[in-house]
Amino acid sequence: MNDVILETHDLTKHYGGVFALEAADFTLQKGEHVAVMGDNGAGKSTFVRQITGVEQPTRGKIIFDQQEVSFDGPLAAREAGIETVFQTLALADDLDVPDNLFLGREMLKLKLGPFSILDYKGMRDATLRGLEKTGVKIPNIKNTIRNMSGGQRQCVAIARTATFHSKLTIMDEPTAALGVQETAQVENIIRTLKENGEPLILVSHNMRQVFDLVDRIVVFRRGRIVANLKKEETDGQDVVAYITGAKTDPAYELKEDD
Amino acid sequence: MADSKHGIGGLKYDTSKRHWPNEANVFIALILIVLVFEGLGLFTQGNSFLFDSKGRFDSIFNEQRLKIIILQVSIVGIIAIGVTQVIILGGIDLSSGSIVGATAMIAMSFAQVAEVNGSPNPKAIFLEQGWVDLPLIIPLIIGLFCGIIAGGINGLLIAYTRIPPFIATLGMMVTGRGVAKWWSKGRPISFPTEDFTLIGNGFGGWMPVVIFISLAILFFLILKFTVYGKHTYAIGSNEEAARMSGIDVNRHKVLVYTIAGILAALAALVLSSKNLTAQSGMGVMYELDAIAMTVIGGVSLSGGRGSIFGTVLGSLIFGVIISGFTFLRLDAYYQEMVKGIIIVGAVVLDQWRQRRVASRA
Numbered sequence: 001m002n003d004v005i006l007e008t009h010d011l012t013k014h015y016g017g018v019f020a021l022e023a024a025d026f027t028l029q030k031g032e033h034v035a036v037m038g039d040n041g042a043g044k045s046t047f048v049r050q051i052t053g054v055e056q057p058t059r060g061k062i063i064f065d066q067q068e069v070s071f072d073g074p075l076a077a078r079e080a081g082i083e084t085v086f087q088t089l090a091l092a093d094d095l096d097v098p099d100n101l102f103l104g105r106e107m108l109k110l111k112l113g114p115f116s117i118l119d120y121k122g123m124r125d126a127t128l129r130g131l132e133k134t135g136v137k138i139p140n141i142k143n144t145i146r147n148m149s150g151g152q153r154q155c156v157a158i159a160r161t162a163t164f165h166s167k168l169t170i171m172d173e174p175t176a177a178l179g180v181q182e183t184a185q186v187e188n189i190i191r192t193l194k195e196n197g198e199p200l201i202l203v204s205h206n207m208r209q210v211f212d213l214v215d216r217i218v219v220f221r222r223g224r225i226v227a228n229l230k231k232e233e234t235d236g237q238d239v240v241a242y243i244t245g246a247k248t249d250p251a252y253e254l255k256e257d258d
Numbered sequence: 259m260a261d262s263k264h265g266i267g268g269l270k271y272d273t274s275k276r277h278w279p280n281e282a283n284v285f286i287a288l289i290l291i292v293l294v295f296e297g298l299g300l301f302t303q304g305n306s307f308l309f310d311s312k313g314r315f316d317s318i319f320n321e322q323r324l325k326i327i328i329l330q331v332s333i334v335g336i337i338a339i340g341v342t343q344v345i346i347l348g349g350i351d352l353s354s355g356s357i358v359g360a361t362a363m364i365a366m367s368f369a370q371v372a373e374v375n376g377s378p379n380p381k382a383i384f385l386e387q388g389w390v391d392l393p394l395i396i397p398l399i400i401g402l403f404c405g406i407i408a409g410g411i412n413g414l415l416i417a418y419t420r421i422p423p424f425i426a427t428l429g430m431m432v433t434g435r436g437v438a439k440w441w442s443k444g445r446p447i448s449f450p451t452e453d454f455t456l457i458g459n460g461f462g463g464w465m466p467v468v469i470f471i472s473l474a475i476l477f478f479l480i481l482k483f484t485v486y487g488k489h490t491y492a493i494g495s496n497e498e499a500a501r502m503s504g505i506d507v508n509r510h511k512v513l514v515y516t517i518a519g520i521l522a523a524l525a526a527l528v529l530s531s532k533n534l535t536a537q538s539g540m541g542v543m544y545e546l547d548a549i550a551m552t553v554i555g556g557v558s559l560s561g562g563r564g565s566i567f568g569t570v571l572g573s574l575i576f577g578v579i580i581s582g583f584t585f586l587r588l589d590a591y592y593q594e595m596v597k598g599i600i601i602v603g604a605v606v607l608d609q610w611r612q613r614r615v616a617s618r619a
Contacts, residue, residue, distance in 0.1 A: 075504030090502045094495035094562035095488075103492055104503030106485055114486045114513060 004063075005030045005168055005199050006051070011060035013046050020046040022223040024060070028168070031197040033190070035210040038220035039243055044203050047220065048170055051201075052084045053077035065167055075104065081167035085174055089157045097141035097156055098127040101163050130163030135192045137185075151182025158189055161198075169193060170201045175209065187213060207236045219243055226252050280556040280563070284571045287554075291575060295582040307585055323581060329463070331551070331577035332470035333532070335570070336525040338548040338555075339470075339477050340409075340518030342569045345552055346481075347514050348494035348561030349416065349423035354522040354548055356434030357408045358541025361526035363441040365401030366536035368392055369454040370447065381448045383441075394453035401527045402520055408434060409519015413512035431545065438538040448535040458532025466528050471570075473521070478566040490514060494561030550597065551576050553604045558612070575600075 006028040013021040021043045028034055036044045049055040051062060053071025062069050064080060071077040074084065091100050098120070107119040107126070127141055136155040138148070145153055154174055161169040171190075175183040190213050193200055204210050210217060211231060219227040219242040227242040227249040241247040295307040305311055310320050337354045344351045367383040372390040374380070382390050408430060415426040461468055481487035489510050492500040501507050525544075530536040555572025557564025579600070583593045 073504075074502050078504070086502070088498070090496070090499040092492040092495035092499050092562070094491055099488060099492075103488075103500065104505045106488060108485070112484075114484070114489075114510075115480060116485045117483055118485060118488060120483075 003030045004028065005032075005065060006201075007061075007063040008051070009061040009063070011047070011050055011062065012058050013050055013055065014058045019223050021050065021057075024225050026218065026225065028199055028201065031194075031199055032216065033194055033200045033202065033214040034216045034218060035214040036201060036203045036218050036220065037205070037210065037239060037243060042220040042243075043223040044220050045172065046223075048084070048172055048201070048203060051077070052082060052170060078164075078166075081165075083161035083164060083166035083169050085154075085157045085161070085169070085171045087172045087176065089153055091145045091153060091157060093146040094144055096144050097131075097138060097159075098123040100145060100156060101127050101130065101160050105164075126163055127159070131159050133192075133196070134159050134161075134189050136189060149182065151178050151185055154178060154182070154186055155189065158186065161193075166198075168199050168201070170203075172203045173205065174202075175204075175206065183209075207239065210239075211236065221245055221248075224252070228252070281565060281568045281571060284554070284556045284568050284575070288571055288575050288578065291578055291582070295578065295585065298582075298586055302586065305585075307582065323585070327574070327577040327581045328467050330580065331573040332466040333525050333529050334544050334547045334551065334576075335470045335573040336466075336473060336528065337522050337544055338551040338569050338573055339473050339566060340521035341545070341548040342552045342555070342557055342564060342566055343477070343481070343490055343514050344423070344518045345549070345557050345559060346494045346561060346564055347490050347511065348497065349511070349515070350549070350559075351412065351427045351515065351518050352424065352545050353408065353412060353427040353430035353434055354518065354525075355541040355544035355546075356431045356438065357405060357519055357522040358526040358529065358544055359438035359538055360408070360434045360441070361401050361404040361523040362530040362536040362540045363438045363447060363538060364404055365397040365523075365527055366447045366450060366454075366530045367442065368400050369394075369397035369450045371449050371451050374449050379449050381446070383447060391451060394451070394456075397454060398457075398527065401523050405519040405521070405523025405526075406516055407519070409516040409522070410512065412519065413515030416515065417508035417511040435538070435542075438540070442538070444538055446535050446537045450531065450534060455531050455534060458528045458530070466532060469524070469528060473524075474566050474570050481566060486510075486513070491562055494563075496562075547576070550601045550604075553601060553608070556604075556608070558608050559605060560608075560612070 004027055006026070008024055008026045011021060011024040011026070024047055036047065038044045050057045053074050053076050056070070056072070064082065069080060071080065077084070092103060095103070102123045107122040108116045109119045110117040124141070131138060131141070136159045138152055138155060145156065148156070158171070158174065175186050178186065187209065190200065190202070194213070202210070202214060215231055217227070217229045217231065217234065217239060218225055219229070219239065221243065228251070229239065238247070242249070292308060299305050299307040306320065308320055308323060310318055337358070341351050341354060368389060369392065370382045370384075370390050371379055372382070372385070378385060379390065384390065412427050412430050415421060416423050456465065458465055481490065489500065489505050492503070492505060493507055493510060497507060526541065529540060551573040552564070552569050553559060553572070554575050555564065555568035555570070557568055579596065580593055583596070
């Protein structure tokens with residue numbers, strides 16, 4: 001079992017009386033790419049928010065890299081090695097690419113508290129290496145985010161994961177707002193991650209994309225995991241049946257007294 | 259491989275593709291405005307605006323006018339350095355003028371001489387306590403401390419009660435002016451010590467300019483090369499992203515507003531020293547002049563963009579316009595009207611530029 005990078009047991013989140021996530025048991029192997037699917041409000045985003053420390057679960061355990069963790073914020077998760085590409089991207093529009101990648105964890109030449117001197121060259125070189133590793137193509141990294149297309153912005157957000165040698169990447173609908181070409185570019189980056197053996201959780205609505213990119217599909221419905229499907233053993237219609245509730249994986253069937 | 263200036267792999271670090279800096283536009287505006295005054299001067303007065311057309315000076319420039327231009331903006335310029343940082347942060351500071359008033363009164367009351375022309379100083383506030391003829395360091399520290407308190411309160415209110423900066427600093431503006439009037443019950447405070455007068459009159463009267471330019475250079479470098487600067491731009495650009503990146507946004511806001519307070523207090527010391535007196539009405543409207551210089555200098559009111567260099571150019575435009583109106587013998591009333599138009603015009607330009615950039619991306 002040493003190949004497991006992330007495991008959750010009985011992960012549960014209640015917002016007041018709303019059971020947004022209920023008893024999620026989830027496992028991710030090293031190097032594995034898993035898609036998380038489900039209708040709006042099915043609990044996918046809630047699930048991601050617990051793992052990335054944006055919210056704290058009501059109940060349950062998260063075991064990351066063989067250790068039980070509880071993150072008090074997104075930065076703690078990031079420091080532990082979980083890098084997230086949020087839907088909102090969380091980029092500062094007026095800063096350039098290296099500035100954004102290193103925001104909040106700048107390389108320093110000289111430590112002087114808040115007036116520490118920045119190591120621009122070091123950050124620039126690390127950025128170029130990270131971009132190369134992910135296969136991201138950005139014409140000029142000195143450009144501010146404001147001057148970039150949606151696809152380039154997405155790439156910058158993704159490149160963060162490569163620059164910091166994260167142990168797990170989570171992407172929340174990375175291509176939802178992109179055009180055809182830009183989507184292809186992002187998908188190529190995801191394939192590069194796969195070749196490098198970096199594990200990924202991909203939240204997506206795009207069936208074609210999911211079948212193209214991942215090894216396994218986990219379906220959420222009404223706050224619960226209802227299916228855990230190997231890509232080879234399923235097809236689009238099958239997955240849709242699980243998403244809409246026409247089918248439930250026997251392994252995840254609710255017990256009668258539940 | 260990391261040493262290559264041209265980047266790694268197929269990627270480029272291309273300095274030639276850098277965008278035309280905004281400051282260049284401001285500089286061109288400055289030149290154009292000077293040219294307009296030159297033209298109007300030659301046409302209506304038969305006199306040059308900036309050049310020595312009557313052979314009164316040794317150089318080709320009208321030194322007197324140049325000195326007036328930079329001297330009259332240097333004190334508000336010191337404030338504008340702080341206001342620039344606050345605006346880049348995405349905030350606003352309306353309290354600087356009142357901080358100038360309150361600080362001038364309080365600091366000056368600790369900088370008074372014991373005797374004037376052989377008799378006890380009639381204006382001395384702390385004559386009975388014997389707090390007269392104090393060394394320069396005491397009013398200096400007390401003055402800067404006033405700035406720290408006022409700016410710190412601004413920052414704490416904005417960061418931790420989440421009230422809009424406009425309201426928090428408006429409160430400080432009214433309160434600070436109240437403190438300035440209450441301190442001596444409205445009476446002016448005069449007769450500072452010899453040492454104190456140097457803050458505003460040293461270097462043959464150039465001291466305010468020296469202080470303004472050194473601070474401008476210092477904070478230009480700080481904003482460009484330190485974590486403090488990077489985080490200021492990041493918060494002004496996208497506060498949520500800054501928070502998610504782990505920046506302590508609240509602490510940083512307190513720091514920026516405190517620095518703005520300190521700079522306003524410093525301006526108060528220079529101003530009261532230069533005028534040899536402190537009055538409770540000192541610094542009225544300075545906050546708006548400082549904001550105007552900042553905005554004219556290309557700093558975006560929506561935060562995230564601009565530089566101290568732009569603000570220095572903005573302050574020069576400001577000075578040129580005021581001197582230009584005097585040079586053309588136009589009424590002071592027109593100055594204020596035109597000032598207002600320029601401020602609005604600068605913001606309209608910024609909005610227009612922003613929309614153009616947004617539509618291109």
